[in-house]
Amino acid sequence: KAGVTQTPRYLIKTRGQQVTLSCSPISGHRSVSWYQQTPGQGLQFLFEYFSETQRNKGNFPGRFSGRQFSNSRSEMNVSTLELGDSALYLCASSLDPGRQETQYFGPGTRLLVL
Amino acid sequence: AQSVSQHNHHVILSEAASLELGCNYSYGGTVNLFWYVQYPGQHLQLLLKYFSGDPLVKGIKGFEAEFIKSKFSFNLRKPSVQWSDTAEYFCAVNDRSNYQLIWGAGTKLIIKP
Numbered sequence: 001k002a003g004v005t006q007t008p009r010y011l012i013k014t015r016g017q018q019v020t021l022s023c024s025p026i027s028g029h030r031s032v033s034w035y036q037q038t039p040g041q042g043l044q045f046l047f048e049y050f051s052e053t054q055r056n057k058g059n060f061p062g063r064f065s066g067r068q069f070s071n072s073r074s075e076m077n078v079s080t081l082e083l084g085d086s087a088l089y090l091c092a093s094s095l096d097p098g099r100q101e102t103q104y105f106g107p108g109t110r111l112l113v114l
Numbered sequence: 115a116q117s118v119s120q121h122n123h124h125v126i127l128s129e130a131a132s133l134e135l136g137c138n139y140s141y142g143g144t145v146n147l148f149w150y151v152q153y154p155g156q157h158l159q160l161l162l163k164y165f166s167g168d169p170l171v172k173g174i175k176g177f178e179a180e181f182i183k184s185k186f187s188f189n190l191r192k193p194s195v196q197w198s199d200t201a202e203y204f205c206a207v208n209d210r211s212n213y214q215l216i217w218g219a220g221t222k223l224i225i226k227p
Contacts, residue, residue, distance in 0.1 A: 033215070035217075041219060043206075043217040045214050102163060105157045
């Protein structure tokens with residue numbers, strides 16, 4: 001079974017631009033969560049989608065948004081990029097992360113904002 | 115707000131040494147507990163998890179963790195580490211009433227050959 005895939009793997013953008021990242025979950029998984037990982041900060045939860053609905057959202061500004069399609073693929077968008085948005089963005093999928101499910105992670109998209 | 119604390123940001127050990135990485139969380143309700151590992155250049159992957167039952171949980175590669183509810187702790191242990199255990203280790207806690215995993219800041223483990 002193929003794992004979680006994320007595209008692109010690397011991105012370089014400049015301040016003020018916007019970016020869209022993509023995540024394809026494991027086949028059959030309906031939930032996708034997004035995290036931002038920075039050195040020393042661990043993983044910060046961005047949001048989680050299940051069956052095309054955002055079920056939970058972390059404490060990030062409105063510049064960070066996402067969506068999920070009917071095939072469970074998900075995208076996240078960051079508008080008006082800031083230097084502090086440079087990070088590894090991780091996507092994780094699960095059957096349903098609700099209470100008893102393990103999340104499986106993709107390799108991440110490394111975003112550098114100049 | 116919930117939080118997860120990993121006390122050691124960097125740990126350096128020699129091969130065959132015993133390992134214990136601390137993880138404490140602040141939440142009084144029912145939780146699920148996880149340890150994930152990120153080897154250099156690889157994805158985050160699950161080491162072990164605790165949902166209920168026996169508080170001593172065994173995971174992959176000889177790792178185990180003990181859930182001590184009274185101490186809000188879920189420490190990771192391995193009796194004898196190997197050079198290949200060099201990685202970053204993350205503790206995470208899931209409040210069963212929502213869908214959000216709360217993560218510790220991670221512990222970078224370096225094993226000297």
